[in-house]
Amino acid sequence: MEKVKIYPAKLAGTVQVPSSKSMGHREIICAGLAGGTSIVDNISMSQDIEATMRVLRAMNVSVDEIPSMIEGRKALQITGTGHPIAAADNVDCGESGSTLRFFIPLGANLGCPLTFIGHGKLVSRPLQAYYDILDKQFVQYFNDNGNLPLTVNGHLMPGKFELPGDVSSQFVSGLLFALPLLKGDSEIIITSPLESASYVDMTLNCLAKYGVKIENVDGAHRHYLVPGKQRFKAQDSKVEGDWSQAAFWTVGGALGAGITASGVDFASLQGDKAVVEIMQRMGADIAQNADSVTVNSSTTQATVIDAS
Incomplete structure:
Protein backbone atom coordinates (compact mmCIF):
# COMPACT_ATOMS: atom_id res chain seq x y z
CA MET A 1 0.00 0.00 0.00
CA GLU A 2 1.44 3.35 -1.06
CA LYS A 3 1.99 5.83 1.75
CA VAL A 4 1.60 9.60 1.61
CA LYS A 5 3.40 11.90 4.02
CA ILE A 6 1.70 15.22 4.79
CA TYR A 7 3.70 18.17 6.10
CA PRO A 8 2.24 21.21 7.91
CA ALA A 9 1.71 24.11 5.51
CA LYS A 10 -0.66 26.98 4.85
CA LEU A 11 -2.98 26.62 1.89
CA ALA A 12 -2.35 29.08 -0.94
CA GLY A 13 -2.97 29.33 -4.67
CA THR A 14 -5.73 29.33 -7.28
CA VAL A 15 -8.36 26.64 -7.89
CA GLN A 16 -10.91 26.21 -10.67
CA VAL A 17 -14.15 25.44 -8.84
CA PRO A 18 -16.05 22.38 -10.12
CA SER A 19 -19.32 23.16 -11.83
CA SER A 20 -22.53 22.89 -9.83
CA VAL A 239 -23.09 25.37 -16.11
CA GLU A 240 -22.13 27.77 -13.33
CA GLY A 241 -19.53 26.99 -10.68
CA ASP A 242 -20.49 25.27 -7.44
CA TRP A 243 -20.64 27.60 -4.44
CA SER A 244 -20.71 24.71 -1.97
CA GLN A 245 -17.30 23.66 -3.32
CA ALA A 246 -16.04 27.26 -3.38
CA ALA A 247 -17.00 27.64 0.29
CA PHE A 248 -14.27 25.21 1.39
CA TRP A 249 -11.60 27.11 -0.51
CA THR A 250 -12.68 30.54 0.69
CA VAL A 251 -12.48 29.38 4.30
CA GLY A 252 -9.15 27.71 3.52
CA GLY A 253 -7.83 31.00 2.17
CA ALA A 254 -8.79 32.87 5.34
CA LEU A 255 -7.10 30.26 7.52
CA GLY A 256 -4.11 29.89 5.20
CA ALA A 257 -2.07 32.22 3.00
CA GLY A 258 -4.72 33.27 0.50
CA ILE A 259 -6.74 31.36 -2.12
CA THR A 260 -8.53 32.43 -5.29
CA ALA A 261 -11.53 30.33 -6.29
CA SER A 262 -12.31 30.92 -9.97
CA GLY A 263 -15.31 29.94 -12.05
CA VAL A 264 -18.00 31.24 -9.69
CA ASP A 265 -21.02 33.40 -10.54
CA PHE A 266 -22.03 36.16 -8.12
CA ALA A 267 -25.47 36.33 -9.75
CA SER A 268 -26.04 32.69 -8.80
CA LEU A 269 -29.12 31.72 -6.80
CA GLN A 270 -27.27 28.90 -5.03
CA GLY A 271 -27.88 29.17 -1.31
CA ASP A 272 -24.25 28.38 -0.46
CA LYS A 273 -23.17 31.70 -1.97
CA ALA A 274 -24.07 33.02 1.51
CA VAL A 275 -20.56 31.95 2.60
CA VAL A 276 -19.21 35.23 1.17
CA GLU A 277 -21.54 37.41 3.23
CA ILE A 278 -20.90 35.32 6.36
CA MET A 279 -17.14 35.63 6.00
CA GLN A 280 -17.42 39.37 5.37
CA ARG A 281 -19.27 39.69 8.67
CA MET A 282 -16.45 37.76 10.31
CA GLY A 283 -13.94 40.29 9.01
CA ALA A 284 -12.31 38.14 6.33
CA ASP A 285 -10.24 39.92 3.67
CA ILE A 286 -12.30 39.16 0.54
CA ALA A 287 -11.98 40.51 -3.00
CA GLN A 288 -14.68 39.78 -5.59
CA ASN A 289 -13.96 39.74 -9.31
CA ALA A 290 -16.21 39.01 -12.29
CA ASP A 291 -15.90 35.22 -12.01
CA SER A 292 -13.70 34.61 -8.97
CA VAL A 293 -13.39 35.30 -5.26
CA THR A 294 -10.08 35.77 -3.44
CA VAL A 295 -9.81 35.36 0.32
CA ASN A 296 -6.54 36.35 1.93
CA SER A 297 -5.18 35.30 5.30
CA SER A 298 -7.48 36.93 7.85
CA THR A 299 -8.06 37.43 11.54
CA THR A 300 -11.75 36.70 11.98
CA GLN A 301 -14.31 37.52 14.65
CA ALA A 302 -17.33 35.65 15.97
CA THR A 303 -20.72 35.94 14.35
CA VAL A 304 -24.11 34.23 14.37
CA ILE A 305 -24.77 32.04 11.32
CA ASP A 306 -28.27 31.16 10.10
CA ALA A 307 -27.60 27.81 8.42
CA SER A 308 -30.96 27.79 6.58
Whole structure:
Protein backbone atom coordinates (compact mmCIF):
# COMPACT_ATOMS: atom_id res chain seq x y z
CA MET A 1 0.00 0.00 0.00
CA GLU A 2 1.44 3.35 -1.06
CA LYS A 3 1.99 5.83 1.75
CA VAL A 4 1.60 9.60 1.61
CA LYS A 5 3.40 11.90 4.02
CA ILE A 6 1.70 15.22 4.79
CA TYR A 7 3.70 18.17 6.10
CA PRO A 8 2.24 21.21 7.91
CA ALA A 9 1.71 24.11 5.51
CA LYS A 10 -0.66 26.98 4.85
CA LEU A 11 -2.98 26.62 1.89
CA ALA A 12 -2.35 29.08 -0.94
CA GLY A 13 -2.97 29.33 -4.67
CA THR A 14 -5.73 29.33 -7.28
CA VAL A 15 -8.36 26.64 -7.89
CA GLN A 16 -10.91 26.21 -10.67
CA VAL A 17 -14.15 25.44 -8.84
CA PRO A 18 -16.05 22.38 -10.12
CA SER A 19 -19.32 23.16 -11.83
CA SER A 20 -22.53 22.89 -9.83
CA LYS A 21 -23.98 19.38 -9.95
CA SER A 22 -27.37 20.81 -8.97
CA MET A 23 -27.37 23.21 -11.91
CA GLY A 24 -25.86 20.56 -14.17
CA HIS A 25 -28.89 18.30 -13.63
CA ARG A 26 -31.25 21.20 -14.35
CA GLU A 27 -29.44 22.44 -17.46
CA ILE A 28 -29.22 18.96 -18.97
CA ILE A 29 -32.91 18.21 -18.33
CA CYS A 30 -34.11 21.52 -19.77
CA ALA A 31 -31.93 20.98 -22.85
CA GLY A 32 -33.34 17.45 -23.22
CA LEU A 33 -36.93 18.71 -23.05
CA ALA A 34 -36.29 21.28 -25.78
CA GLY A 35 -36.97 20.78 -29.44
CA GLY A 36 -33.65 21.01 -31.26
CA THR A 37 -30.00 20.83 -30.32
CA SER A 38 -28.39 22.45 -27.29
CA ILE A 39 -24.79 22.38 -26.11
CA VAL A 40 -24.28 22.39 -22.33
CA ASP A 41 -20.66 23.08 -21.41
CA ASN A 42 -18.60 23.15 -18.19
CA ILE A 43 -19.91 19.89 -16.78
CA SER A 44 -17.97 18.22 -13.97
CA MET A 45 -18.89 14.64 -14.76
CA SER A 46 -20.15 12.43 -11.94
CA GLN A 47 -22.17 9.25 -11.52
CA ASP A 48 -25.26 11.33 -10.70
CA ILE A 49 -24.93 13.38 -13.90
CA GLU A 50 -24.41 10.16 -15.87
CA ALA A 51 -27.65 8.83 -14.36
CA THR A 52 -29.55 11.87 -15.65
CA MET A 53 -28.00 11.36 -19.07
CA ARG A 54 -29.18 7.71 -19.08
CA VAL A 55 -32.76 8.65 -18.24
CA LEU A 56 -32.86 11.29 -20.97
CA ARG A 57 -31.68 8.71 -23.51
CA ALA A 58 -34.45 6.39 -22.32
CA MET A 59 -36.86 9.22 -23.19
CA ASN A 60 -35.64 9.42 -26.78
CA VAL A 61 -33.18 12.28 -26.24
CA SER A 62 -29.78 12.16 -27.93
CA VAL A 63 -26.96 12.96 -25.47
CA ASP A 64 -23.38 12.96 -26.79
CA GLU A 65 -20.13 14.04 -25.16
CA ILE A 66 -18.16 16.61 -27.17
CA PRO A 67 -14.96 18.55 -26.42
CA SER A 68 -15.37 21.23 -23.77
CA MET A 69 -14.13 24.79 -24.04
CA ILE A 70 -12.86 24.43 -20.45
CA GLU A 71 -9.90 22.25 -19.56
CA GLY A 72 -10.79 19.22 -17.48
CA ARG A 73 -14.53 19.53 -18.08
CA LYS A 74 -17.08 17.88 -20.35
CA ALA A 75 -19.61 19.32 -22.77
CA LEU A 76 -22.80 17.62 -23.92
CA GLN A 77 -24.59 17.97 -27.23
CA ILE A 78 -28.24 17.30 -26.47
CA THR A 79 -30.95 16.92 -29.10
CA GLY A 80 -34.60 16.50 -28.19
CA THR A 81 -37.96 16.50 -29.93
CA GLY A 82 -39.67 18.93 -27.56
CA HIS A 83 -41.68 16.25 -25.80
CA PRO A 84 -40.31 13.08 -24.17
CA ILE A 85 -41.45 9.67 -25.39
CA ALA A 86 -40.46 6.24 -24.10
CA ALA A 87 -37.43 4.67 -25.80
CA ALA A 88 -36.95 2.05 -23.07
CA ASP A 89 -39.13 0.31 -20.51
CA ASN A 90 -36.84 0.87 -17.51
CA VAL A 91 -34.34 3.50 -16.39
CA ASP A 92 -31.43 3.18 -13.96
CA CYS A 93 -31.11 6.22 -11.67
CA GLY A 94 -28.00 4.86 -9.95
CA GLU A 95 -27.86 6.44 -6.50
CA SER A 96 -29.02 9.89 -7.64
CA GLY A 97 -32.01 11.23 -5.71
CA SER A 98 -32.16 14.29 -7.95
CA THR A 99 -32.42 12.13 -11.07
CA LEU A 100 -35.19 9.96 -9.63
CA ARG A 101 -37.34 12.76 -8.22
CA PHE A 102 -36.86 15.08 -11.18
CA PHE A 103 -37.98 12.43 -13.69
CA ILE A 104 -40.90 10.66 -11.98
CA PRO A 105 -43.49 13.28 -13.11
CA LEU A 106 -42.10 13.18 -16.66
CA GLY A 107 -42.21 9.37 -16.61
CA ALA A 108 -45.79 9.47 -15.31
CA ASN A 109 -46.81 11.44 -18.40
CA LEU A 110 -45.51 9.07 -21.09
CA GLY A 111 -48.71 7.05 -21.44
CA CYS A 112 -46.88 3.72 -21.18
CA PRO A 113 -45.18 1.78 -18.38
CA LEU A 114 -41.76 3.04 -17.28
CA THR A 115 -39.86 1.44 -14.40
CA PHE A 116 -37.37 3.38 -12.27
CA ILE A 117 -34.64 1.33 -10.63
CA GLY A 118 -31.83 2.45 -8.34
CA HIS A 119 -29.07 1.30 -6.07
CA GLY A 120 -27.85 1.78 -2.52
CA LYS A 121 -29.91 4.04 -0.29
CA LEU A 122 -31.85 5.41 -3.27
CA VAL A 123 -33.98 2.24 -3.25
CA SER A 124 -35.62 3.32 0.02
CA ARG A 125 -35.59 7.13 -0.36
CA PRO A 126 -39.05 8.55 0.53
CA LEU A 127 -41.41 9.11 -2.43
CA GLN A 128 -44.75 9.38 -0.61
CA ALA A 129 -45.33 12.96 -1.78
CA TYR A 130 -45.43 11.68 -5.37
CA TYR A 131 -47.56 8.64 -4.49
CA ASP A 132 -50.18 10.97 -3.01
CA ILE A 133 -50.23 13.01 -6.23
CA LEU A 134 -50.39 9.93 -8.48
CA ASP A 135 -53.33 8.60 -6.44
CA LYS A 136 -55.26 11.84 -6.98
CA GLN A 137 -54.32 11.85 -10.67
CA PHE A 138 -55.43 8.22 -11.13
CA VAL A 139 -52.02 7.40 -12.61
CA GLN A 140 -51.12 3.74 -12.18
CA TYR A 141 -47.99 2.94 -10.22
CA PHE A 142 -46.45 -0.17 -8.68
CA ASN A 143 -43.64 -0.33 -6.14
CA ASP A 144 -42.02 -2.68 -3.64
CA ASN A 145 -43.66 -1.63 -0.35
CA GLY A 146 -42.96 2.02 -1.19
CA ASN A 147 -39.44 1.31 -2.44
CA LEU A 148 -37.85 0.94 -5.85
CA PRO A 149 -38.36 -0.46 -8.38
CA LEU A 150 -41.22 1.93 -9.18
CA THR A 151 -43.32 1.55 -12.31
CA VAL A 152 -45.52 4.45 -13.47
CA ASN A 153 -48.05 4.30 -16.29
CA GLY A 154 -50.40 7.04 -17.41
CA HIS A 155 -50.84 10.69 -18.32
CA LEU A 156 -50.76 13.58 -15.88
CA MET A 157 -53.79 15.84 -16.10
CA PRO A 158 -53.45 19.61 -15.64
CA GLY A 159 -54.89 20.92 -12.40
CA LYS A 160 -53.96 21.58 -8.79
CA PHE A 161 -50.94 19.78 -7.30
CA GLU A 162 -50.40 20.00 -3.54
CA LEU A 163 -47.14 19.27 -1.76
CA PRO A 164 -46.01 19.75 1.85
CA GLY A 165 -43.09 22.14 2.18
CA ASP A 166 -41.17 19.98 4.64
CA VAL A 167 -40.24 17.38 2.03
CA SER A 168 -37.34 17.69 -0.40
CA SER A 169 -37.54 20.58 -2.85
CA GLN A 170 -36.75 17.97 -5.52
CA PHE A 171 -40.46 17.04 -5.60
CA VAL A 172 -41.39 20.64 -6.47
CA SER A 173 -38.71 20.83 -9.14
CA GLY A 174 -39.88 17.55 -10.67
CA LEU A 175 -43.37 18.97 -11.14
CA LEU A 176 -41.96 22.23 -12.49
CA PHE A 177 -40.19 20.31 -15.28
CA ALA A 178 -43.25 18.28 -16.28
CA LEU A 179 -46.30 20.53 -15.87
CA PRO A 180 -45.42 23.10 -18.58
CA LEU A 181 -45.72 20.29 -21.15
CA LEU A 182 -49.32 19.42 -20.23
CA LYS A 183 -52.26 20.51 -22.39
CA GLY A 184 -53.72 22.85 -19.78
CA ASP A 185 -52.71 25.17 -16.97
CA SER A 186 -51.71 23.89 -13.54
CA GLU A 187 -51.05 25.15 -10.03
CA ILE A 188 -48.58 23.95 -7.42
CA ILE A 189 -49.69 24.65 -3.86
CA ILE A 190 -47.13 24.30 -1.06
CA THR A 191 -49.14 23.55 2.07
CA SER A 192 -46.43 24.44 4.63
CA PRO A 193 -43.26 26.58 4.61
CA LEU A 194 -40.91 25.37 1.89
CA GLU A 195 -37.50 24.11 2.96
CA SER A 196 -34.53 24.58 0.62
CA ALA A 197 -36.34 27.29 -1.33
CA SER A 198 -33.10 28.34 -3.04
CA TYR A 199 -33.10 25.04 -4.97
CA VAL A 200 -36.56 25.80 -6.35
CA ASP A 201 -35.30 29.26 -7.34
CA MET A 202 -32.49 27.55 -9.24
CA THR A 203 -35.03 25.42 -11.10
CA LEU A 204 -37.18 28.44 -11.96
CA ASN A 205 -34.12 30.33 -13.19
CA CYS A 206 -33.08 27.45 -15.43
CA LEU A 207 -36.61 27.02 -16.82
CA ALA A 208 -36.74 30.73 -17.66
CA LYS A 209 -33.40 30.44 -19.48
CA TYR A 210 -34.97 27.76 -21.70
CA GLY A 211 -38.08 29.83 -22.39
CA VAL A 212 -40.53 28.38 -19.86
CA LYS A 213 -42.70 30.81 -17.88
CA ILE A 214 -43.84 30.05 -14.33
CA GLU A 215 -45.29 32.56 -11.87
CA ASN A 216 -44.39 32.49 -8.19
CA VAL A 217 -47.69 34.11 -7.22
CA ASP A 218 -46.92 35.52 -3.80
CA GLY A 219 -43.13 35.49 -4.01
CA ALA A 220 -43.10 33.31 -0.90
CA HIS A 221 -42.79 29.88 -2.54
CA ARG A 222 -46.31 28.85 -1.59
CA HIS A 223 -48.20 29.11 -4.89
CA TYR A 224 -46.98 28.62 -8.48
CA LEU A 225 -48.99 29.10 -11.67
CA VAL A 226 -47.76 26.90 -14.52
CA PRO A 227 -49.22 27.62 -17.97
CA GLY A 228 -49.56 24.52 -20.14
CA LYS A 229 -48.69 23.91 -23.80
CA GLN A 230 -45.25 25.46 -23.32
CA ARG A 231 -42.17 24.48 -25.28
CA PHE A 232 -38.60 24.44 -24.04
CA LYS A 233 -36.27 26.33 -26.40
CA ALA A 234 -32.92 24.81 -27.34
CA GLN A 235 -29.84 26.91 -26.67
CA ASP A 236 -26.18 26.75 -25.77
CA SER A 237 -25.32 27.22 -22.13
CA LYS A 238 -22.55 26.89 -19.55
CA VAL A 239 -23.09 25.37 -16.11
CA GLU A 240 -22.13 27.77 -13.33
CA GLY A 241 -19.53 26.99 -10.68
CA ASP A 242 -20.49 25.27 -7.44
CA TRP A 243 -20.64 27.60 -4.44
CA SER A 244 -20.71 24.71 -1.97
CA GLN A 245 -17.30 23.66 -3.32
CA ALA A 246 -16.04 27.26 -3.38
CA ALA A 247 -17.00 27.64 0.29
CA PHE A 248 -14.27 25.21 1.39
CA TRP A 249 -11.60 27.11 -0.51
CA THR A 250 -12.68 30.54 0.69
CA VAL A 251 -12.48 29.38 4.30
CA GLY A 252 -9.15 27.71 3.52
CA GLY A 253 -7.83 31.00 2.17
CA ALA A 254 -8.79 32.87 5.34
CA LEU A 255 -7.10 30.26 7.52
CA GLY A 256 -4.11 29.89 5.20
CA ALA A 257 -2.07 32.22 3.00
CA GLY A 258 -4.72 33.27 0.50
CA ILE A 259 -6.74 31.36 -2.12
CA THR A 260 -8.53 32.43 -5.29
CA ALA A 261 -11.53 30.33 -6.29
CA SER A 262 -12.31 30.92 -9.97
CA GLY A 263 -15.31 29.94 -12.05
CA VAL A 264 -18.00 31.24 -9.69
CA ASP A 265 -21.02 33.40 -10.54
CA PHE A 266 -22.03 36.16 -8.12
CA ALA A 267 -25.47 36.33 -9.75
CA SER A 268 -26.04 32.69 -8.80
CA LEU A 269 -29.12 31.72 -6.80
CA GLN A 270 -27.27 28.90 -5.03
CA GLY A 271 -27.88 29.17 -1.31
CA ASP A 272 -24.25 28.38 -0.46
CA LYS A 273 -23.17 31.70 -1.97
CA ALA A 274 -24.07 33.02 1.51
CA VAL A 275 -20.56 31.95 2.60
CA VAL A 276 -19.21 35.23 1.17
CA GLU A 277 -21.54 37.41 3.23
CA ILE A 278 -20.90 35.32 6.36
CA MET A 279 -17.14 35.63 6.00
CA GLN A 280 -17.42 39.37 5.37
CA ARG A 281 -19.27 39.69 8.67
CA MET A 282 -16.45 37.76 10.31
CA GLY A 283 -13.94 40.29 9.01
CA ALA A 284 -12.31 38.14 6.33
CA ASP A 285 -10.24 39.92 3.67
CA ILE A 286 -12.30 39.16 0.54
CA ALA A 287 -11.98 40.51 -3.00
CA GLN A 288 -14.68 39.78 -5.59
CA ASN A 289 -13.96 39.74 -9.31
CA ALA A 290 -16.21 39.01 -12.29
CA ASP A 291 -15.90 35.22 -12.01
CA SER A 292 -13.70 34.61 -8.97
CA VAL A 293 -13.39 35.30 -5.26
CA THR A 294 -10.08 35.77 -3.44
CA VAL A 295 -9.81 35.36 0.32
CA ASN A 296 -6.54 36.35 1.93
CA SER A 297 -5.18 35.30 5.30
CA SER A 298 -7.48 36.93 7.85
CA THR A 299 -8.06 37.43 11.54
CA THR A 300 -11.75 36.70 11.98
CA GLN A 301 -14.31 37.52 14.65
CA ALA A 302 -17.33 35.65 15.97
CA THR A 303 -20.72 35.94 14.35
CA VAL A 304 -24.11 34.23 14.37
CA ILE A 305 -24.77 32.04 11.32
CA ASP A 306 -28.27 31.16 10.10
CA ALA A 307 -27.60 27.81 8.42
CA SER A 308 -30.96 27.79 6.58
